[in-house]
Amino acid sequence: MGTYVVTGGAMRPGRLGIGGALKQQLLDAGHSVIAVDRSDAEIVADLSEPAERLRAVEELSTRAPEGIDGMATCAAVGGAAVTPQMLAEVNFFGTIDLINGARPLLKKKAGSVVVVSSHTFVLWQKDDIVDLFMSLDREQILAGIETSSPRAVYASGKRALVQWMRSQVAAYAADGVRLNTVVPGFTDTPLTSREGASADEQRLMDQFQSSIPLGQRMGQPEEVASAIEFLLSPKASFVCGSVLYVDGGHDVNLRPGPVEY
Numbered sequence: 126m127g128t129y130v131v132t133g134g135a136m137r138p139g140r141l142g143i144g145g146a147l148k149q150q151l152l153d154a155g156h157s158v159i160a161v162d163r164s165d166a167e168i169v170a171d172l173s174e175p176a177e178r179l180r181a182v183e184e185l186s187t188r189a190p191e192g193i194d195g196m197a198t199c200a201a202v203g204g205a206a207v208t209p210q211m212l213a214e215v216n217f218f219g220t221i222d223l224i225n226g227a228r229p230l231l232k233k234k235a236g237s238v239v240v241v242s243s244h245t246f247v248l249w250q251k252d253d254i255v256d257l258f259m260s261l262d263r264e265q266i267l268a269g270i271e272t273s274s275p276r277a278v279y280a281s282g283k284r285a286l287v288q289w290m291r292s293q294v295a296a297y298a299a300d301g302v303r304l305n306t307v308v309p310g311f312t313d314t315p316l317t318s319r320e321g322a323s324a325d326e327q328r329l330m331d332q333f334q335s336s337i338p339l340g341q342r343m344g345q346p347e348e349v350a351s352a353i354e355f356l357l358s359p360k361a362s363f364v365c366g367s368v369l370y371v372d373g374g375h376d377v378n379l380r381p382g383p384v385e386y
């Protein structure tokens with residue numbers, strides 16, 4: 126049985142997020158799981174802070190000195206009230222700093238990584254913000270996005286994660302480590318709760334949902350978690366650098382015609 130790391134893998138009472146559902150599935154399969162989250166996790170860390178990201182990686186090395194079989198980066202924040210800075214710190218640097226930090230542990234076990242992106246990148250990404258993220262220069266990124274809309278920063282950061290993953294595939298593969306991305310569609314988690322949403326926001330969510338080909342329904346966190354679990358597992362031993370949409374076919378409606386990824 127393996128040892129897996131799930132950022133955003135808190136298991137709180139009530140509805141689970143994608144990371145929580147993944148942790149549950151991995152535990153059910155008999156694996157050990159180290160969740161990294163703000164609370165309710167083996168490693169409690171605030172991934173919006175560079176020093177906390179470093180500490181989380183150090184703690185991983187202490188908890189799994191023999192290495193890890195895989196890591197899925199599910200931690201993220203979203204919504205109009207979240208600052209661009211927070212979106213960049215948690216969603217982008219909270220992903221790449223954890224993966225880069227865990228690289229020696231992943232190498233020890235020829236492990237696998239799943240980067241979690243978002244299907245909304247196709248709607249709201251801005252090329253200049255994506256390019257800024259791809260500079261990987263934290264100071265420059267934080268200064269450059271200060272006045273951008275949270276929606277554009279969220280989407281562009283999620284798109285940049287796909288690009289970053291692809292840019293790293295060969296280097297990680299040289300260490301025997303597979304990188305892949307899952308792009309979840311509209312999924313029923315605490316992040317997309319309709320609680321507290323205005324009538325306008327609820328109407329928009331309903332419209333969004335009704336354009337999902339497969340049943341005009343939201344995905345369940347377990348459905349996304351199953352795809353991540355597959356990519357982490359040895360069953361996906363030759364799957365590397367792929368971008369897997371788990372969205373009920375939504376991307377086909379959002380982007381008809383040929384697409385890059």
Ligand code: NAI
Binds near residue numbers: 133199202243308317
């Ligand atoms: P969620 O809100 O249920 O889970 C996110 C987790 O990240 C939470 O456990 C939260 O505590 C943790 N987190 C947030 N800020 C943190 C911080 N500063 N430090 C440590 N942990 C922190 O969200 P959900 O829906 O499960 O999202 C999982 C992933 O899927 C995210 O990357 C999200 O962007 C992505 N996604 C979700 C979609 C959806 O419709 N739910 C659609 C597309 C992508």
